[in-house]
Amino acid sequence: MQPFFTIGIAGHIDHGKTALTKALTNIETDRLVEEKKRKISIVNGYAFLDLDDGRRAAVIDVPGHERFIRQMIAGCAGIDLVLLVVAADEGVMPQTREHFEILRLLGIHHILVVMTKVGLVDEALLVLVEAEIRELLEGTVYEGAPIYKVDSLLGIGIPALKQAIFTMAKRVKGKNAADPLRLPIDDIFTIHGHGTVVRGTIFNGQMTTAEPVTLLPQNKIVRIKQLQVHHVQVQRAMAGQRVAVNLAGVDASEVKRGDCLVSSDFYKPTERIDVRLHGLKTMSKPVKQRAPLALHIGTATVQGRLILFDRKRWQAGESVYAQIELTRPVVTQKGDRFIVRRPSPAETLGGGEVIDPLAEKHRFGEETVKTLATQLKGNPEEWIQEALKKNFVLEKQQLMRSTGLKPGELDLALKTLVDQGMVVPISQERFALTSERQRLADQLTQALARFHETHPLLSGLNRAEWLGKGKPYPQPLIEAACQFLIQNGTVCAERHIVRLSDFTPHYPEKWAKKLAGVEKTLHLQGMCPEAWSDLMADFQIPASVADDFRRYLLDQRLAYPLTDDRLLSGLAFRQALDKLKKGTGHVFTIKEAKGILHLTRKNLIPFLELLDDLKLTKREGNAREWLVEK
Helix, strand or coil, rough: CCCCEEEEECCCCCCCCHHHHHHHHHHCCCCCCCHHHHHHCCCEEEEEECCCCCCCEEEEEEEHHHHHHHHHHHHCCCCHHHHHEEEEECCCCCCHHHHHHHHHCCCEEEEEEEEEEEEHHHHHHHHHHHHHHHHCCCCCCCCCCEEEEEEEECEECCHHHHHHHHHCCCCCCCCCCCCEEEEEEEEEEEEEEEEEEEECCCEEEEEEEECEEEECCEEEEEEEEEEEEEEEEEEEECCEEEEEEECCCCCCCHHHCEEEEEEECCCCCCEEEEEEEEECCCCCCEEECCCCCEEEEECEEEEHHHHHHHCCCCCCEEEEEEHHHEEEEEEEECCCCCEEECCCEEEEEEEEEEEEEECCCCCCHHHHHHHHHHHHCCCCHHHHHHHHHHHHHHHHHHHHHHHHCHHHHHHHHHHHHHHCCCCCEECCCCEHHHCCCCCCCCHHHHHHHHHHHCCCCCCEEHHHHHHHHCCCCCHHHHHHHHHHHHHCCCCCCCEEEEEECCCCCCCHHHHHHHHHHHHHHHHHHHHCCCCCCHHHCCCCCHHHHHHHHHHHHCCCCCCCEEEECCCHHHHHHHHHHHHHHHCCCCCEHHHHHHHHHHHCCHHHHHHHHHHHCCCCEEEEEEEEECCCCC
């Protein structure tokens, strides 16, 4: 199926664009009373042209007056094929040149030049005007474009022009219906009994009446009550088609020109975009750092400030990497083309393309320029690596948004990077740079090594505390680095404790002799140990070492907690346990235990409660039942 597409008709005021539109489509596009009275187009006019292959192309007649250049740019935003109109009785005029430059900056490659009003002039003037047009096109991608001579009122040349449009239509690539939906809104109104209606050309994807859409930047979910394509009600509309959408769930006052209807979170509103800017040679004076400008992107016009990275001024004719900081959010994606104008005095400065639609603040300097150049001129693999370098972990949809790659292109580039070991899947849909995972893994390994060095008595570090050492990396990458270290054998994980695989808890050399003395003393004290704090004071062991040593004895089962401040040596514990097992039946009382162990209640009750805590026994009133085989 051939894609749907949009034809734009541009040129100087009163050069016959509206008449040409009517001659081609038999539709009058001047609909406002003021337009008919003044005989000029004030807003974009819309019509359609039935092609010879059965498709219906949208036709946009954009205003030619300099005061309505904003409407002109908005109208050209979705154009795939342009008819550049030059009147034979006036030739190339100022708005012809400005429209031409805007079309060029917006990256519209398919053009047919139409010389109108040929019935009003003689052959000599026709030759002169054609030479003017050739001079305008010279040195551009449009050089050598055919010039069609027509007279819309007399019908001269219209059939030949139509045939040329039909032929060109077969070469136009059109827009991608497989992308997530994006419909920039250029017209909003209310119809009594129906409510809010918006119109626009679908830039990406498709929309149906069965699925809700989101209004951005308001982030409001709305429902489609009715959908029309060229006044015909439909259930589905595709990229390249001009549509009218009757919305439920939103008032017309809540919608502005330039807002977008989208189908997924692929698109995010942004107030900062990284761009490649191309300045017109006709720029009247340089643009200073942080100077105000008007950004025309899609159907939106937003005020912003220019941020340069390697200079203080943007000169006429220069191409620069820059950032535009906006006063309100817009919806865009990588590769979108735009125009920038000086607010006062009004002047088209140039245009360019979006490099990063969700840009962050950057440092002034050549390094930033190099990064942006890679993001613009590199290959898909380089774009993916740059996006991951900045964001660490991205899902596929986020990568598509950052790189501008289509799903198939992204999958192919990701496979190449994964096969080369440059990128690693973090989960089914998340990816990170292998180098970043390794850097984080090294960071976590070093953190664990430092912990072991500081706390050689401890069996390891709490896993949650260890993973906290991975910040500011995002949690998914931290978890991935953790799993990587465990799987490759660098780290051992036992329940909630992690340690380096080659680490064994041990006495620190400085305190080894004293700690061995404490352990021996505990053995000698048997079932009647002294308070831990007193024991530490006797051996002059500081609190920091004492705390780790206590954990060491407990972790290694060299001691057991008799009370909060008394430890029972492991040997004493096992001897008492064996003695009690041999001397009692399946159920025993405190009195029986006392008779067997010969302990006071001060030491006996804590010991029996310890057995309960260890799930060796279970208390039933005044008796206890063994839970383990005797």
